[in-house]
Amino acid sequence: AAGVIQSPRHLIKEKRETATLKCYPIPRHDTVYWYQQGPGQDPQFLISFYEKMQSDKGSIPDRFSAQQFSDYHSELNMSSLELGDSALYFCASSQLYNEQFFGPGTRLTVL
Amino acid sequence: EDQVTQSPEALRLQEGESSSLNCSYTVSGLRGLFWYRQDPGKGPEFLFTLYSAGEEKEKERLKATLTKKESFLHITAPKPEDSATYLCAVQEKSNYQLIWGAGTKLIIKP
Numbered sequence: 001a002a003g004v005i006q007s008p009r010h011l012i013k014e015k016r017e018t019a020t021l022k023c024y025p026i027p028r029h030d031t032v033y034w035y036q037q038g039p040g041q042d043p044q045f046l047i048s049f050y051e052k053m054q055s056d057k058g059s060i061p062d063r064f065s066a067q068q069f070s071d072y073h074s075e076l077n078m079s080s081l082e083l084g085d086s087a088l089y090f091c092a093s094s095q096l097y098n099e100q101f102f103g104p105g106t107r108l109t110v111l
Numbered sequence: 112e113d114q115v116t117q118s119p120e121a122l123r124l125q126e127g128e129s130s131s132l133n134c135s136y137t138v139s140g141l142r143g144l145f146w147y148r149q150d151p152g153k154g155p156e157f158l159f160t161l162y163s164a165g166e167e168k169e170k171e172r173l174k175a176t177l178t179k180k181e182s183f184l185h186i187t188a189p190k191p192e193d194s195a196t197y198l199c200a201v202q203e204k205s206n207y208q209l210i211w212g213a214g215t216k217l218i219i220k221p
Contacts, residue, residue, distance in 0.1 A: 048207075056206075
């Protein structure tokens with residue numbers, strides 16, 4: 001069965017640089033979520049989109065933005081990166097607001 | 112305040128030793144409770160959704176149950192490959208965001 005695809009899987013950036021993470025949801029899923037997970041922590045909700053419109057916002061820094069495109073893929077843009085942004089970033093998708101299926105994640109390291 | 116508490120934080124079992132993980136929750140109105148399994152460095156893997164008290168779901172060695180205040184994930188005769196962190200998340204009726212527990216790290220020794 002098709003799963004959520006995320007790219008890149010690993011990303012290394014310097015402080016103050018910009019990063020773009022991509023997410024391709026499961027086909028026919030209409031809702032996409034972005035999460036940040038630090039070591040030993042539960043996933044922290046950042047933002048979600050339903051049918052290409054922002055539907056909910058969590059603890060997303062103002063330096064981050066996201067959007068969902070006409071083909072339903074989503075991108076998380078992160079600017080002015082800080083050391084504390086180093087984490088695993090997960091994308092998840094669902095049909096409406098039912099169970100969420102997670103991608104493999106992008107490991108971001110900020111040096 | 113809405114919250115989800117998982118216990119224990121960590122659990123070590125011998126292979127074949129059955130046990131249960133607990134997820135207690137406080138929300139104004141439950142829409143659904145979700146169980147996930149997460150291996151280190153990987154995305155959470157969906158296991159079960161429970162919607163109402165009394166509901167039970169099973170998958171291989173795992174069985175999830177739900178009451179009005181808590182959910183249990185029972186693991187029967189576990190194997191080393193069941194070692195992982197098990198996460199519980201609750202979804203309110205009024206807000207579709209998931210409220211996550213901190214997880215239980217399960218280690219099954221051969």
